[in-house]
Amino acid sequence: MATGFLKRIFGAGGRFSPAAPDQPLFVIGDLHGRADLLDKLLDQARDGEQIICVGDYVDRGENSADVLARLHETPDILCLKGNHEDMLLAFFGRSRKCRATLAAVWRVADTGQLWGSRHQ
Secondary structure, eight states, X not given: OHHHHHHHHHTTTTXXXXXXXXXXXXXXXXXXXXXXXXXXXXXXXXXXXXXXEOSOOSSSSSOXXXXXXXXXXXTTSEEOOOHHHHHHHHHHTTOHHHHHHHHHHHXXXXXXXXXXXXXX
16 A cells, blocks of 8 residues: 555656756755845845745744745745744744734734844
8 A cells, every 4th residue: 555655656666756847946945043144045046046945944043033024025935834933833822922922023024124123
């Protein structure tokens, strides 16, 4: 049963089919609160490239809220949720005060102002 499932996913040769995106990709991963690195990487992306962020936007760095705000205000970037976002959402889901703080971060992002510049 499992063998048939794996053959359907990987094919008879045990491999995925080669990726064939419709346009060039620019993939960014593991920013961990480094808004400065996000800015540098976004400057390197070329016109026509689909930007995909593969998770881990928060934690470790000093500017997690700024990273989230920048990604939120740039709708053409495809963002995937990583394990650090899962932990953040679980944390915010545990308390009313935490949910209110997360809502405030998004309200600031919706104004186009960065969280850190308003709350220092």
